[in-house]
Amino acid sequence: MSVSHTVKLLGLGVVVATLSLEGLLWLYQRLRQWSCGGPLKEVLFFPASMTCVEHLFCPPGDGPCPCPLPHGPETSFTRLLRHLLSARATLDLCLFSFSSQELSRAVLHMHRRRVAVRVVIDKDYLDINGSQVGRLLKAGISVRHDTGSYFMHHKFALVDGRLLLTGSLNWTMTAVQGNRENVLVTEDPAFVKPFLREFEELWTANDPAAPAPTLA
Ligand SMILES: [Zn+2]
Known part of the structure; x- marks a missing residue:
């Protein structure tokens, strides 16, 4: 040989x-x-105190982080990030507004790790101050927005089609650090499956390449 x-x-x-x-x-x-x-089931309440999240992104052994934030404590925000970063194949996001840089960092991190990321977002909140949509598009992530006259008001994430995160939390730092919010985390198929169907329905309905529906 x-x-x-x-x-x-x-x-x-x-x-x-x-x-x-x-x-x-x-x-x-x-x-x-x-x-x-x-199956995993968890409720996360916000606001969450801000702690360092570097260890969630960097491999262990990179040495101590010099940033001034508290290190070590687990918060509802670190739990939320951990769930998102657990994706191995797909990450489907259906969001009303998205301006949190840390959550955007998690999504981009997953995209770089070859997780197939799809995002549906409300058209009126697409370009709010600090919107992360431009960053996602620039990185090559598929983003679609609704076209209806009402809000696309969902706030949910599906990790690997297995884990659902849903609740009142908008993906903004005001919501994470200031508001009273909740996120329910579940692997129960009775909840996950309808959300998978809802996502696919929205994804298909808002395909910009699809021909416009004809009126009867
Ligand atoms: Zn740090």
């Missing part, structure tokens, strides 16, 4: 080993979850 062939085989072996490790970790987390009371 040639040296290059051996190197290729070794490379393939490393890829397979990495995939299996990730798969095993995923399986372990799911089994642990189910053994601790079934």
Whole structure:
């Protein structure tokens, strides 16, 4: 066997080993979850105090973060970020307004990790002050807006078509840091499935490439 062939085989072996490790970790987390009371269910209340979230984005071993924010405490915001960052294949977002830079960072992070991200947003709140939609589009993320005369007032996220996050929270820092808000987190298919259908319906209905509906 040639040296290059051996190197290729070794490379393939490393890829397979990495995939299996990730798969095993995923399986372990799911089994642990189910053994601790079934599918994940959690309620997050806001406002959340601001803490450093660097550790959620950076690999461990990068050294201590020098920023002045508190380090370590888990808050409803770090929980929310953790759920979003747990996406491995898809992340579908249906949002009324989106101006939080930290949440945008999480979405862009997932996009860079090859998670398929789709965003539906309200047309009237598309370009609010600090809107993150431009950043998402620039990065190549698919964003669609509604065209109706009423608000697209949903605020929900679907992670891997498995986990639903929904509630009153707009994706703005005012909502995260100031308002009284709630987010329900659930893996219960009885809740997840209707939201999956709702997302697909909105995604299809707001396809800019689709021909305009004809009036009867
Ligand atoms: Zn920090």
